Amino acid sequence: MSVIGKNIASDNEYRLSEAMASDYITLLKPRVMSLVVFTGFVGLMAAPGHMNPVLAAITILCIAVGAGASGALNMWYDADIDIIMKRTRNRPIPAGLISPEQVLVFGLTLSVLSVLTLGLLVNWLSGALLAFTIFFYVVIYSMWLKRSTPQNIVIGGASGAFPPMIGWAAATGSISLDSIVLFLIIFLWTPPHFWALSLFMSNDYEAARIPMMPNVKGEASTKRQIVGYSLIMAPVGVLPWVLGFAGLTYGVVSILMGLAFVYYAWRLRNAPTHETMIASARKLFRFSLLYLAGLFATLLAEVLVYKALVGFGVIA
Numbered sequence: 001m002s003v004i005g006k007n008i009a010s011d012n013e014y015r016l017s018e019a020m021a022s023d024y025i026t027l028l029k030p031r032v033m034s035l036v037v038f039t040g041f042v043g044l045m046a047a048p049g050h051m052n053p054v055l056a057a058i059t060i061l062c063i064a065v066g067a068g069a070s071g072a073l074n075m076w077y078d079a080d081i082d083i084i085m086k087r088t089r090n091r092p093i094p095a096g097l098i099s100p101e102q103v104l105v106f107g108l109t110l111s112v113l114s115v116l117t118l119g120l121l122v123n124w125l126s127g128a129l130l131a132f133t134i135f136f137y138v139v140i141y142s143m144w145l146k147r148s149t150p151q152n153i154v155i156g157g158a159s160g161a162f163p164p165m166i167g168w169a170a171a172t173g174s175i176s177l178d179s180i181v182l183f184l185i186i187f188l189w190t191p192p193h194f195w196a197l198s199l200f201m202s203n204d205y206e207a208a209r210i211p212m213m214p215n216v217k218g219e220a221s222t223k224r225q226i227v228g229y230s231l232i233m234a235p236v237g238v239l240p241w242v243l244g245f246a247g248l249t250y251g252v253v254s255i256l257m258g259l260a261f262v263y264y265a266w267r268l269r270n271a272p273t274h275e276t277m278i279a280s281a282r283k284l285f286r287f288s289l290l291y292l293a294g295l296f297a298t299l300l301a302e303v304l305v306y307k308a309l310v311g312f313g314v315i316a
């Protein structure tokens with residue numbers, strides 16, 4: 001328990017914080033960041049060579065803490081709009097549970113700790129990439145792009161695509177074409193992922209005066225762009241197999257899931273009524289999560305089987 005200053009949910013000057021540990025966990029956006037960290041783990045595992053398991057565990061912990069820290073700093077900066085949007089108004093700061101100042105210190109502390117630990121114990125390339133990712137999400141996306149352009153999540157989406165590169169850099173000390181391909185898959189996946197959600201959340205963003213694509217260019221343009229990005233993302237999702245760092249199983253899964261993704265995007269584009277458009281958008285949003293988790297899980301499964309076969313001497 002601690003005394004917090006004036007909170008934005010009521011006019012109390014000072015009162016004891018009611019924040020629980022779970023509220024601090026909420027600041028880390030654990031549900032979203034779970035898939036983010038998973039992609040970082042797969043990037044580490046898919047990298048060539050063998051990484052010390054302790055250093056690998058430290059790497060994943062640092063990516064998780066750094067991702068959570070960026071989520072907390074995003075909530076610190078977005079407190080003024082989070083209190084307006086239905087989806088975010090119960091977050092710890094708008095709910096008056098934790099003061100913005102406490103969240104800022106919490107987020108900065110975790111950011112510095114995660115970057116320094118990764119840099120000192122693993123390597124400075126991965127530490128620098130983690131620092132850049134946190135900066136890109138908090139400053140470039142949250143503080144600048146999110147409130148100024150409908151391209152906010154396209155450019156800002158790069159921050160969510162870096163984790164596999166961080167994992168790969170931790171394992172190899174390098175950035176390779178393969179890790180750039182993993183980045184590109186998530187980078188191209190982000191617009192359909194989020195714009196599908198924004199189509200059924202557009203009133204929230206309108207109220208908060210955030211220039212998301214449906215609010216600025218309209219639903220028709222957003223739906224066309226979702227199809228466009230999906231048509232580019234689907235073949236890029238197959239590249240790990242084409243480039244040879246993923247096997248046939250991944251190739252088949254990525255082709256089939258890519259076709260399904262485009263199908264859902266096309267059904268959304270051609271939805272005949274507003275109700276069916278909302279339903280299609282929800283389906284595409286949910287499938288976008290299954291798609292990304294499915295591709296990275298398949299890649300991980302192949303890597304684990306390969307490493308097991310090598311470990312048992314079945315293959316050289």
Ligand code: HEM
Nearest residue numbers: 031032035036039087153156157160161186190194197289
């Ligand atoms: C700028 C890029 C992104 C934006 C604007 C965005 C936006 C969102 C929003 C608004 C939600 C709904 C969360 C809520 O209900 O409060 C969400 C859900 C989610 N996002 Fe994204 N996202 C982005 C990138 C990513 C990335 C890169 C990943 C993973 C690699 C990801 C994974 C998820 C997951 C797993 C959920 C579901 C969370 C839940 O079940 O509550 N997102 N996204």
Ligand SMILES: CC(C)=CCC/C(C)=C/CC/C(C)=C/COP(=O)(O)OP(=O)(O)O
Nearest residue numbers: 032036063066067070074133134137159160
């Ligand atoms: C290692 C590391 C630092 C990883 C970071 C990965 C990352 C930036 C993921 C993006 C996740 C996300 C939900 C963005 C939406 O922000 P928003 O402000 O549009 O969402 P909101 O409205 O729900 O707050």
